[in-house]
Amino acid sequence: MTQKRILITGAAGFLGSHLCDRFVKEGYYVVGMDNLITGDLKNIEHLFKLKEFEFYHHDVSKFIHVPGKLDYILHFASPASPIDYLKIPIQTLKVGSLGTHNCLGLAKEKQARILVASTSEVYGDPTVHPQPEEYWGNVNPVGPRGVYDEAKRFQEAMTMAYHTYHGLETRIVRIFNTYGPRMRLNDGRVLPAFIGQALRGEDLTMFGDGSQTRSFCYVDDLIEGIYRLLMSDYVYPVNIGNPDEISIKAFGEEIIKLTGTNQKLVSMPLPQDDPKQRRPDISKAIALLGWEPKVSRAEGLKITYDYFKNLSPEELRKTAHRFG
Ligand code: UDP
Numbered sequence: 001m002t003q004k005r006i007l008i009t010g011a012a013g014f015l016g017s018h019l020c021d022r023f024v025k026e027g028y029y030v031v032g033m034d035n036l037i038t039g040d041l042k043n044i045e046h047l048f049k050l051k052e053f054e055f056y057h058h059d060v061s062k063f064i065h066v067p068g069k070l071d072y073i074l075h076f077a078s079p080a081s082p083i084d085y086l087k088i089p090i091q092t093l094k095v096g097s098l099g100t101h102n103c104l105g106l107a108k109e110k111q112a113r114i115l116v117a118s119t120s121e122v123y124g125d126p127t128v129h130p131q132p133e134e135y136w137g138n139v140n141p142v143g144p145r146g147v148y149d150e151a152k153r154f155q156e157a158m159t160m161a162y163h164t165y166h167g168l169e170t171r172i173v174r175i176f177n178t179y180g181p182r183m184r185l186n187d188g189r190v191l192p193a194f195i196g197q198a199l200r201g202e203d204l205t206m207f208g209d210g211s212q213t214r215s216f217c218y219v220d221d222l223i224e225g226i227y228r229l230l231m232s233d234y235v236y237p238v239n240i241g242n243p244d245e246i247s248i249k250a251f252g253e254e255i256i257k258l259t260g261t262n263q264k265l266v267s268m269p270l271p272q273d274d275p276k277q278r279r280p281d282i283s284k285a286i287a288l289l290g291w292e293p294k295v296s297r298a299e300g301l302k303i304t305y306d307y308f309k310n311l312s313p314e315e316l317r318k319t320a321h322r323f324g
Contacts, residue, residue: 003027003028003029003052004027004028004029004071004072005028005029005030005031005068005069005070005071005072006023006028006029006030006031006070006071006072006073006074007031007033007066007070007072007073007074007106007112008020008023008030008031008032008033008073008074008076009033009034009060009073009074009075009076009077009099009103010033010034010039010075010076010077010078010117011030011032011033011034011039011044011055011076012032012034012036012039012040012041012043012044012055013034013038013039013040013043013076013077013080014043014080014178014180014182014183014184014219015076015080015117015175015178015219015222015223016032016034016039016043016074016076016077017039017043017044017182018180018182018219018220018223019074019076019223019226020032020044020047020053021047022223022227024047024050024052024053026227027052028052028072029052029053030047030052030053030054031054031055031056031066031070032044032047032053032054032055032056033055033056033058033060033064033066033077034055034056034057034058034077035057035058035059035060035077036057037079037088037091038079038080038084038184038187040184043182059095059099060075060077060095060099060102060103061091061094061095061098061099061102062102063102064102064103064105064106066106066110069110070106070107070110070112071112071113072112072113072114072115072230073103073106073107073110073112073113073114073115074114074115074117074226074230075099075100075103075114075115075116075117075155076117077095077099078092078095078096078099078117078148078151078152079091079092079095079148080119080148080187081184081187081188081189082144082145082148082188082189082271083187083188083189084187084188085144085145085147085148086144089147090147092147092148092151093147093150093151095151096148096150096151096152096154096155097151097154097155097158100116100154100155100158100159101158103116104158104159104162104168104170107162107168107169107170108162108166108168112169113169113170113171113230114159114168114169114170114171115170115171115172115173115226115229115230116155116156116159116170116171116172116173117173117175118152118155118156118172118173118174118175118237119148119149119152119174119175119176120174120175120176120177120239120241120278120280121139121145121148121149121152122137122139122149122152122153122156122174122237123135123137123138123139123275123278124137124138124139124140124145124149124273124275125138125139125140125273125274125275125276126138126275126277126278129277129279130243130245130279130280130281131239131278131279131280131281132239132281132283132284133174133236133237133238133239133281133284137149137153139153140273143272143273144271144272144273145273156172156237159172160172160235163235169235170235171229171230171232171234171235171238172235172236172237172238173225173226173229173237173238173240174237174238174239174240174241174280175222175240175241176215176217176239176240176241176242176278176279176280177214177215177216177217177241177278178216178217178218178219178222178241179191179216179217179218179219179300179301179304180218180219180220180300180303180304180307181219181303181304181307182219182307183304185308185311185315185316185318186318190214190248190251191216191255191304192308193205194251194252194255195255195259195304195305195308196308196316197263198255198256198259198261198263199259199261199308199309199316200316200317201261201262201263202263203263203264203265203266204252204255204256204263204264204265204266205266205268206248206249206252206265206266206267206268207248207267207268207269207270207271207274208248208267208268208269208270208274209249209267210247210248210249210250210252210265210267211247211248211249211276212247212248212270212274212275212276212277213245213246213247213248213276213277213278213279214245214246214248214251214278215241215242215243215244215245215246215278215279215280216242216244216246216251216297216300217240217241217242217293218242218293218295218297218299218300218303218304219300220295221242221293221294221295222240222241224291225238225240225285225289225291225293226240228289228290228291229285229289232288232289234288238284238285238288238289239280239281239282239284239285240280240282240285240291241279241280241282241293242280242293242297243279243280243281243282243293244293244296244297245277245278245279246297249265252265253265254297254301255301258301258302258305259305
């Protein structure tokens, strides 16, 4: 049997790099692509020595050329944290729209199956709780998160259009908050922010009164869900996330306990349009994919803390000016 070939965009990012690892392990030839705006080569440097891995430094918002056959495409290129998409709003819009269009065009050309990474942000600040895939969302198109949310909504529409009009094999995953090793310490997300602050001996910056909720999924669970969705024949969006919901205040207290820091939670202004609550309804993933998360927050946080603890002092310091 000939070796399957898969293109992974956003390969040097947090999720992209874990996907590269998974597909190499499954025996695939992996073509990684990233423009390295938010990704980091150190996430995939261990793969460069493998003959079944190659890397293109390329911006997928521009025409994509990959020689040879492709069986699968995973489109994971995108800034993905509120700090990133506030800093680079136009690139965020472009990679979700033009980048998706290029990936879909490439999939059509190569007759490849494509899975695109959507997000719980398509639900905006949800008025339905927990969020099932049928919920259409509550998004402010012109707010600070609009550039990401609307790009992802456009991405879903474009992907469905390629499926219905061109008969392309498409999959859409809606990813809820995910954490684990290789998250960028300075991406502004709550988990690296809190752990970074604890490690530097700073107070933990809780936005608002911390009553807003999130549901955190450990990265290995997410990757397994994505793998199963790709191999399934279901074309509509599927939520993948961990339904174990927690308030940001309680989460901060967990991090204080885990890290043994003497610092405390300090309240900072709540960013505009910050979703008040978020928890995936994962009944579809359970029924269609036989998937549900296996790693508890206690286990996942411990592994993630060990990863951050072992970063070099310069890496830890680099992030210090972002907060406070
Ligand atoms: N948050 C916080 N302190 C921080 C960073 C984030 O309290 O230093 C809050 C943020 O307001 C939000 C939650 O934590 O309510 C999750 O934020 P994150 O940026 O990780 O993801 P998202 O809002 O996209 O779910």
